Every structure is written in structure tokens, then in C-alpha cells.
Amino acid sequence: xxWGAIVGxxxxxxxxxxxxxxxxxxxxxxxxxxxxxxTAVTADRVHAKAIGYALHFVFxxxxxxxxxxxxxxxxxxxxxxxxxxxxxxxxxxxxxLVNILLPVVHPRMGTTFDAAGSAPLLEPPGFLLxxxxxxxxxxxxxxxVAYGAIVGxFVSxxx
Amino acid sequence: xxxxxxxxxxxxxDYGAVGDGRTVALIARDGAIxxxxxxxxxxxxxxxxxxxxxxxxxxxxxxxxxxxxxRRYLPGTNVLETTFTTAAGVVRVTDAMTLPAAGLSPxxxxxxxxxxxxxxxxxxxRVESRFGYASADTRIEHRAGVPVATAGRDAxxxxxxxxxxATTSDGAIAGRFxxxxxxxELLVLSAAHQEPLVLPARREVEARLEATRGAWRRWSDGRxxxxxxxxxxxxxxxxxxxxxxxxxxxxxxxxxxxxxxEIGADRNWDYRYSWPRDSAxxxxxxxxxxxxPEAYAFFSWLLHASQLTxxxxxxxxxxxxxxxxxxxxxxxxxxxxxxxxxxxxxxxxQTQLDVYGEVLGAAAxxxxxxxxxxRDQGRRLAEIADHICGIWEQPDAGIWELRGEPRHFxxxxxxxxxxxxxxxxxxxxxxxxxxxxxxxxxEEARIRAFVDTRCxxxxxxxxxxxxxxxxxxxxxxxxxxxxxxxxxxxxMLGTVDxxxxxxxxxxxxxxxxxxxxxxxxxxxxxxxxxxxxGRLEQAAALMDExxxxxxxxxxxxxxxxxxxxxxxxxxxxxxTHLALINAAVAYTRASEx
Numbered sequence: 014x015x016w017g018a019i020v021g022x023x024x025x026x027x028x029x030x031x032x033x034x035x036x037x038x039x040x041x042x043x044x045x046x047x048x049x050x051x052t053a054v055t056a057d058r059v060h061a062k063a064i065g066y067a068l069h070f071v072f073x074x075x076x077x078x079x080x081x082x083x084x085x086x087x088x089x090x091x092x093x094x095x096x097x098x099x100x101x102x103x104x105x106x107x108x109x110l111v112n113i114l115l116p117v118v119h120p121r122m123g124t125t126f127d128a129a130g131s132a133p134l135l136e137p138p139g140f141l142l143x144x145x146x147x148x149x150x151x152x153x154x155x156x157x158v159a160y161g162a163i164v165g166x167f168v169s170x171x172x
Numbered sequence: 173x174x175x176x177x178x179x180x181x182x183x184x185x186d187y188g189a190v191g192d193g194r195t196v197a198l199i200a201r202d203g204a205i206x207x208x209x210x211x212x213x214x215x216x217x218x219x220x221x222x223x224x225x226x227x228x229x230x231x232x233x234x235x236x237x238x239x240x241x242x243r244r245y246l247p248g249t250n251v252l253e254t255t256f257t258t259a260a261g262v263v264r265v266t267d268a269m270t271l272p273a274a275g276l277s278p279x280x281x282x283x284x285x286x287x288x289x290x291x292x293x294x295x296x297x298r299v300e301s302r303f304g305y306a307s308a309d310t311r312i313e314h315r316a317g318v319p320v321a322t323a324g325r326d327a328x329x330x331x332x333x334x335x336x337x338a339t340t341s342d343g344a345i346a347g348r349f350x351x352x353x354x355x356x357e358l359l360v361l362s363a364a365h366q367e368p369l370v371l372p373a374r375r376e377v378e379a380r381l382e383a384t385r386g387a388w389r390r391w392s393d394g395r396x397x398x399x400x401x402x403x404x405x406x407x408x409x410x411x412x413x414x415x416x417x418x419x420x421x422x423x424x425x426x427x428x429x430x431x432x433x434e435i436g437a438d439r440n441w442d443y444r445y446s447w448p449r450d451s452a453x454x455x456x457x458x459x460x461x462x463x464x465p466e467a468y469a470f471f472s473w474l475l476h477a478s479q480l481t482x483x484x485x486x487x488x489x490x491x492x493x494x495x496x497x498x499x500x501x502x503x504x505x506x507x508x509x510x511x512x513x514x515x516x517x518x519x520x521x522q523t524q525l526d527v528y529g530e531v532l533g534a535a536a537x538x539x540x541x542x543x544x545x546x547r548d549q550g551r552r553l554a555e556i557a558d559h560i561c562g563i564w565e566q567p568d569a570g571i572w573e574l575r576g577e578p579r580h581f582x583x584x585x586x587x588x589x590x591x592x593x594x595x596x597x598x599x600x601x602x603x604x605x606x607x608x609x610x611x612x613x614x615e616e617a618r619i620r621a622f623v624d625t626r627c628x629x630x631x632x633x634x635x636x637x638x639x640x641x642x643x644x645x646x647x648x649x650x651x652x653x654x655x656x657x658x659x660x661x662x663x664m665l666g667t668v669d670x671x672x673x674x675x676x677x678x679x680x681x682x683x684x685x686x687x688x689x690x691x692x693x694x695x696x697x698x699x700x701x702x703x704x705x706g707r708l709e710q711a712a713a714l715m716d717e718x719x720x721x722x723x724x725x726x727x728x729x730x731x732x733x734x735x736x737x738x739x740x741x742x743x744x745x746x747x748t749h750l751a752l753i754n755a756a757v758a759y760t761r762a763s764e765x
Contacts, residue, residue, distance in 0.1 A: 037366040040324035045367040056276035121276055123316035123371060135276075136315045136327070136369035144315060145368060146324065 015081060017171025018164060021095075022077025025160035025167075026070050032159060036152035043145040044138070044153065049111075052135060053119045076102065077164045084168050095165015096158045103157035107141040107150050180225030181508045182206065184431055184739035185723040188243060188252040189411070190282075192269035192384075193418035196427035197282055198222060198743070199267055201241050201724075203254055205231040210280050210326065211365040213417060213424055214444040214491050216304045216515075218328060218363070223430055223513040224504035229302030233265060233284055233359065236294040236348070245725055248392030250410050251385050252725070261291020263351055270380040271387050278329075278362035278370040283381050285358050286335065288351035297359060298346040299330050305502045305515070312340045318371050319345045325366045333358040333374040396462035399760030400712070401752075404719045407726035408749035409461050412454075415746045417491040421469025422446040422477070423454055424491060426730070426742035430502075432510035433731055433741050434688045440510050442517045443742040445488040445497060448474055449526060449571065450747055452533035452654070457753040459541050471538045474531065475549060482552060483559035485527045487519050487573065495520065522569040523578065526650075528560050529587025532594040533654055545603045554604045557595035561608075561615040564588040570638075571647045572683055580639035582627035583647040585619050586656045592616040628663065634670030635663065637684070644674050646681050646694040652701040653754075659704040668701045679717035680734055689731030689740040692721070696751030703759040711759050718752070728752070 036042050048058075050072075051065025080098050084090035116122045116137050123134035142149040176183060182200040187207075189196050195215070198207035206221040206228070220228030239256040246253055251268040266285040270277070286295065303310050303323035310323045319338045320329045332338055334357035336349035351357060360377050362370055391413065397405050415424045426443035433439040451474055458467040477493035478485055486495050497520035501512035535553050539545050545553070564585065567578035592612040598604045599612075626639040637645035648667050652659050675682045680690030681698050695718050702711035722728055723739070728748040730741025 037325060043322075043325055043327060043364060043367055043369075048367050052276060056274075058272070058276070061276075134316055134371040134373075136320070136329075136364070136371065138368070144313070146322070 014085075014168060014172045015078075017167040017169070018077045018081035019074060020171075021164035021167025022074040023070065025077065025163035026073030028163060029073070029156040029160040030066075030069065032156040033152060036148075036156075041146055042142075042149040042152050044142060044149050049115065049119070049122075049135070049138075052121050056121070073160070076160075080161065080164050081168055084165070090165055090168040090172060092162040092166035092169065095168070096162040098165065099157040099159065099161020100154065102161060103150075103154045106157065107153055111138050111142060112140055176201070177225075178508060180221070184507075184729050184741075184743050187723075187727070187743060188245070188254075188267075188725045189414055189427060189727060189744050190250055190252050190267050190269050191414040191427070192271055192280065193413075193416060195269070195280060196414055197267075197269060198427065199252055199254070201243060201254070203232070203234045203241070203256070203265055205233075205267075205282070207428060208282070209444075210328070210363040212419075212491065213415075213427060215365075216308075217306075218301050218303050218326070220302060220305055220504060221300075222428065223502070223507055224306060226505075227302065227306045228504055229300045229306055231284075231297070231299045231361070233286075233295070233297040235260075235263060236296050243725055245407070245410070246385060247389075248406070248410075249385055249388035250414055251381075251388065255289070256293070258291075258293055261293040261353070262289040263287070263293045263295065264289055266381075268381055268384050270377070270384045273380045273383045275376055276370055277376070277380060278372055279365055279367060280363040281372065281377070281380065282361040282363075283358065283377055284360070285356060285378075285381060286351055288353050288355040290353055292350050292352045294348065294350045295335075296346070296348045297335065298344050299328075299361070300344045301328050303328075305504060305513075307503060310343065312343065312345060315369065316371055320369060321345065327364045327369050329360075329362040329364075329369050329371055331358075331360040331362060331372060331377075333360070333377070335359045394462060397460070397757070397760075399756055399763070401715060401719050401756050404722065404726060405461075405753055405756050407722075408752045409457075409463070411727055411744045411749045412457070412746055412753075413466070414744070416466055416470075417446075420492055421466070421473040422489070422491040422493065423450070423470055423746060425450065425488075425747060426745050428742045429515055430510070430513040431507050431729070431740070431742045434510075435508050435738075435740070436510055438511065440506060440512065440514055441519070441742070442497075442499070442515050443745075444491070445517055445520075446473070446477070446491055447488045448478065448485055449487070449524065449530050450750065452530040452537065453747070453750045453754055455534045455537045455541075457750050457757070459537065460757040461753065464541075467538070467541065471534065474534065475552065478531075483555045485531060485556065487522050487524050487527060488517055489520075518575075519569070519573040522573060523563075523566065524571065524573065525560075525564060525566070525568045525581075525584035526571050526587035526647075528556060529590040529594075529654060531556070532591040532598075536594045536598060539598060539601070539603055545598070550598070550604045553595065553598065554608065557592060557604070557612050558608055560588050560591050561611055564615065564619055571650075572645075580626070581645075581647075582623060582635050582638055583645065583650055585623050585627065585639075586635075586651050587654060589616050589619040589623070590654045590656055592619070632670050633662075633666035635667045643684065644670055646671050646675050646683050646691065646697065649694065649697040649701045652704055653697060659701070660706065665705060668698070668705065672698060677734055679714055679721070680732060689733045692718070692728050692730065692732055692745070692748045693751045696748065696755040700751070700755040700758045703755065703762045706762060708759065708762060711755070711762075715755060715759065
């Protein structure tokens with residue numbers, strides 16, 4: 014069953030990344046998760062993207078294992094339940110994780126209290142990520158629901 | 173901001189250009205940035221006042237009171253310096269698009285540094301961001317105290333360092349400040365595309381500006397040219413470098429779309445594509461000036477881009493190598509109401525036979541320089557030569573991309589013959605498969621017979637524009653430049669003399685008899701033809717006059733109107749600068765002989 018979570022986490026992250034990238038190409042959002050994650054580690058753009066993709070997959074696996082733990086506790090799994098988890102995950106990401114927690118730990122991300130000073134700042138995402146485009150939340154919801162459904166589906170299949 | 177403007181439009185010659193190898197901004201003599209596409213040269217404009225003075229968007233920066241301006245590029249760079257002299261004092265504005273450096277730099281960055289040189293000068297600035305050729309819904313918000321304009325996947329932050337507090341109104345971000353002697357303020361545009369914005373810090377901006385100056389100077393120091401007109405040659409090289417799209421190596425024909433060939437008329441085309449036709453001129457110029465990396469990159473791009481249409485060569489390709497170039501009209505009014513303003517270029521679908529001669533010529537030059545071609549390149553060039561054998565008898569649109577009925581243009585046929593000659597020469601050196609050499613030789617002979625019997629006027633003692641007519645065309649000068657025949661053969665001498673007699677007015681050469689503006693490239697071609705024919709005095713005299721026609725910072729557009737003295741057509745024009753370099757190099761070589 015845990016292998017289902019691992020495989021589902023990897024597959025789900027691939028789909029999530031693809032959906033957000035497609036949304037970016039379509040002009041829906043400027044959200045770029047690998048860029049956001051990678052610039053927390055390095056200021057070099059090229060390295061930041063590469064590191065960011067690696068980190069994104071690590072976080073994708075960690076979240077899949079968290080989903081798995083909850084599935085074990087409640088004794089149920091499945092793609093619909095996973096999709097529901099994904100929905101909550103997306104709302105959490107938009108309202109707290111990326112909006113509040115990421116600027117706190119990200120050394121280059123601006124907050125509402127910052128002005129451009131001695132170091133460059135990355136534009137903060139804002140509540141529900143609207144700074145990166147009004148429809149960013151929709152794209153994020155869609156991507157995370159797909160991620161959750163895939164993780165839930167794989168866990169269910171493996172179980 | 174009315175300095176010499178007509179209905180809000182600055183003369184084309186009033187523009188200077190700054191760029192970063194990905195995009196180019198045009199800055200008018202009055203300090204307004206009227207053209208900027210982000211993130212790339214062929215993206216949609218965010219400042220498009222060049223094509224619609226009222227709605228297009230611009231970045232104004234000028235003294236509040238009346239002023240005079242002088243301009244120059246910092247020596248050996250593409251960093252532009254505009255000095256405003258007012259009754260109250262003197263201010264210098266330094267404009268540059270910074271090159272990426274260590275640290276987290278913006279996706280694209282345009283820096284305007286304002287230095288107070290004398291007195292106290294009140295200044296004002298106003299940024300009207302109009303994304304998507306002024307068609308996108310743009311919103312202005314604040315991020316970490318910085319005003320930001322956003323539209324879809326694009327965003328533009330306006331950072332002021334000492335240049336006054338930004339206010340927003342009427343869809344613009346604006347500010348006022350006074351600069352005093354010794355003062356230095358910065359206005360920085362940080363652009364993002366499909367990613368969060370980077371809001372730069374002043375210290376890092378200044379470091380990038382300094383590094384950018386240094387990078388341009390080092391690039392210029394690496395150029396090898398020891399002939400006459402050195403300043404014009406170096407400025408042309410720097411202008412070309414602005415048009416090199418660094419991510420792919422392609423070279424754009426110009427930085428703009430739809431600057432008209434005739435004011436008020438509809439001959440307004442998008443030149444933000446790369447034309448394989450210019451490839452031989454490009455390689456010749458790049459190699460002559462010691463730009464080996466750029467030459468390698470361009471030749472690789474050329475073969476890569478043409479892969480999708482192989483063995484057919486398309487007239488133009490996008491800078492990223494894709495073949496699509498669908499043409500459409502924008503809702504902008506066009507430069508001085510020269511409507512329509514277009515993006516895309518319908519010429520992509522035309523047949524232009526001369527392209528093959530230029531590409532095979534480029535391959536030969538590349539092989540001479542690099543010591544050879546790889547097997548795959550050789551095979552593909554041989555397939556192109558085979559393709560020419562099957563198509564040269566067709567009529568085509570010709571080098572000038574005329575949109576009327578196709579004709580048997582003389583220069584097109586000549587270049588097909590040149591292509592097959594180069595293919596044979598490369599095969600003899602073992603660089604192309606030899607299987608079809610006999611066929612290439614036979615077809616070359618047939619083409620030459622066609623040109624000599626159908627495209628030569630005994631009455632004029634010259635080749636003519638197309639089979640069976642008596643009109644001339646200055647594209648025939650390319651026969652000398654591409655070495656279709658010995659430059660001092662009677663036919664070549666007669667053709668150059670006829671073009672000068674019928675199509676030149678002073679230093680200006682027209683493509684054909686009734687054209688409104690002279691085509692500056694053709695003037696430089698005439699100078700190069702003179703040089704190749706050993707007529708050095710005529711070449712030097714013509715070059716002296718032509719070098720004097722550049723604008724105050726050494727840039728050229730496509731055409732020059734003899735009566736009004738105006739530049740016409742897209743700007744800065746790569747082909748004109750290429751022709752200048754090649755003419756100067758040809759003159760220098762001929763002088764040394």
C-alpha cells in the first residue's frame with residue numbers, strides 16, 4: 014500500500030506540474046513552483062529551476078505519504094477521497110502554506126512589510142495566490158485535485 | 173514631449189536602441205521609450221507608442237521645463253546616454269537593458285540612471301504599460317510597496333530609487349523629482365513572464381549596469397577591423413549584436429514591426445523574424461569582424477530551423493526556429509497613421525529562389541572558416557542542391573517579396589546558379605556527397621543560358637529585372653557580391669553602371685525606378701560592387717556619403733527619403749548594417765590588393 018502512495022505521489026506531482034505549466038503557457042498564471050522553491054536555495058536562475066524541480070518531487074512524495082497516513086487512520090482510500098484531500102491541500106496552500114509560511118522561510122521572498130532594499134525580493138504570492146494572476150487559484154485547485162485523485166487512486170489500487 | 177514629434181510620433185531617425193540579446197527598447201531623443209516587447213523581441217509590445225501614439229504605451233522621462241538634448245552611445249557599448257540641457261541645469265540619463273549577472277536578476281531589466289550634472293532640474297516620468305499590443309487587460313497593483321502592472325502571464329514592476337514617489341492614475345505609474353549636481357537616481361523596469369517578479373535592490377542594479385557596460389566593451393574590444401570608417405563599422409556590429417536573439421542564435425531583420433516604407437501607406441511589415449536570405453551577408457560580416465561564436469550559432473540555427481521544411485527553404489523563420497508566421501492586423505493606428513500595423517509576415521509562404529544561393533554561399537563561407545562541414549550538414553546541403561534542380565524554372569516572388577504575380581526574376585535565377593556552383597565546389601572538396609555533381613553542373617549551365625539569353629538587355633548592356641523586360645533592379649548588384657561572374661566582366665561592369673545610371677540619385681540607390689524611398693542596403697551594395705570591381709575612388713566617395721546618412725547615434729533604418737531626409741521602414745535595420753560592414757570590409761581588402 015505504501016508503494017501505491019510513493020508511485021501515486023510521483024505520478025501526481027508530474028500531473029500537477031504539467032497542469033500548472035500549461036496554465037502558465039495559457040496566460041492564466043505566473044505561478045512557477047520550481048522557481049519559487051529553488052530560489053529559496055540559490056539565486057542562480059538555472060540552478061534554481063533544477064533544484065526546484067527536485068524539491069517539488071520530494072515535497073510531492075512527502076504529501077503523498079501524509080495522505081497515505083490519513084487513509085490508514087480512517088481505513089478508506091480511493092480517487093474521490095484523494096480528490097477531496099487535494100482540494101483541501103490546495104486551499105491550505107493558497108491561504109497559508111505559500112501565502113504565509115513560504116515568505117517566512119524563503120530568504121528572497123517579499124512580504125507586505127518589505128520594500129526593495131539591499132537585496133532583491135521575489136514577488137509574494139498574496140492571499141489565494143492572486144498576485145500571480147486572478148485565476149491562479151483555479152489552476153492550483155485543478156492541479157491539486159488531480160494530484161489527490163491520483164494518489165488516492167494508486168493507494169486504493171495497491172491496497 | 174513634443175520635441176520634433178508629429179501627432180505624437182517621433183521621426184524614426186530620432187530613436188536609439190538598447191537591448192540585452194533577447195529584446196530591444198527604442199528610446200526617442202526626448203527620452204521616451206516608445207517601443208519594447210517583453211520578454212522577447214518578437215513578443216507582444218508593452219510599450220507600443222511607436223505604432224499608436226495615444227494607446228500604445230510608453231515610458232516618458234524628461235525635464236519638466238523646456239530642454240535641448242544630445243545623445244551618444246557610451247563608447248563600444250549599447251548603453252545609450254541622453255543629456256538634457258535646460259535653463260535650470262543639465263541632466264544625463266543613461267539607458268541600458270542589463271545583461272544577466274550573478275545573483276537573482278529580473279527576467280528582463282531596463283535601467284534608467286539619472287545623473288545631475290549642473291544646477292537643479294525638476295524631472296517627471298510616467299510609465300504607461302500596455303501589454304499585448306495594447307489589447308490586454310492591464311491592472312496596476314503594489315507588491316512590497318512597488319507599483320506593478322500585470323496582464324495574464326506578464327508583469328512589470330516600476331522601481332524608483334530616489335526618483336520620487338510613484339503615484340498611479342489613468343492606468344499609468346508616474347512620479348516627479350528634482351535632480352541636483354552630483355545626484356544620481358534610478359528608475360528600473362523589472363519584467364516577469366510566467367514567473368513571479370524579482371524586485372531588484374539598488375546596489376545590485378548598479379552592479380549589473382556597470383557589468384553590462386563592461387560586457388559590451390569587452391565584446392567590442394574583440395572585434396577585428398582595421399580599415400576606414402571604423403566607428404561606423406563598430407556601431408553596425410553593435411547594432412547587429414542587438415538583433416542577435418541569444419537563446420537561439422537567430423538574427424532578426426529589425427527590432428520593430430510595421431514602420432512604414434511610405435508614410436500613410438500600407439507597406440508595413442513585421443521584421444522580427446530571421447531571413448535565411450541574409451545568411452551569407454551575415455556570416456561574411458560576422459567572420460570578417462571575428463565574431464566566431466555568433467557565426468557558429470547562426471549557422472547552426474539556420475540548419476536547425478530549416479529542418480522542418482527541408483529541403484525547401486522558407487523565406488523567413490521565427491527567432492526560435494519555428495516556421496509559422498501567420499500575418500494579422502493589430503488594432504493600433506500605425507506609425508503616423510500608416511495602417512495597418514501588422515504582426516506575422518505573409519512572405520513566409522512565398523517562393524523566393526534566391527534564398528538557396530545565399531544559404532549555399534553561407535555554407536561555403538562557414539566551411540572555409542571552420543575547416544569543413546559534418547556529414548549530416550553535407551547530406552542536407554546536397555539534398556537542397558537536388559531540390560534547386562527541380563524548382564529553378566518556376567517563377568517566384570523575388571528578393572523584394574512582391575505580392576503580385578510571380579515572375580522569372582533574374583537575380584533569383586542567378587542565385588540558383590550560384591547555389592549549384594557552391595554545391596559543386598563543396599562536393600569537389602569532399603564536403604558534400606558527389607553523387608549528383610554532374611546533374612548540378614548541367615542545371616547550372618542551363619540556368620546561365622537562360623539568364624544570358626532571356627535576362628540580358630543588349631540595348632542597355634545590362635542584366636534586367638526579370639526575363640523579357642527592360643526594367644532594372646538594384647538586386648542585380650548582388651550578382652557581383654555573390655560572385656555569379658567575374659566582377660570585372662563586361663556584363664557585370666555594364667550592370668553596375670546601368671544600376672547607378674538609372675536607379676541612383678547621388679548616394680541613394682532605389683530598388684526600382686518609381687520607389688518613394690531609397691533602399692539604403694542597395695547603396696552599400698553599390699559601394700561594395702565598386703570595391704570588388706577595383707573602382708576604389710568611387711567606392712570610398714560613396715561610403716563617405718552613406719556613413720554620413722546615419723542618425724546621430726550611428727543607426728540606420730531600411731530606407732531614406734531623399735526629399736524629406738526621413739528614415740523609413742523598420743529600425744534598426746540589420747540588412748543595412750550588414751551591408752555597411754561588408755562594403756567596408758570589401759573596400760579594405762581591395763585596397764590591400
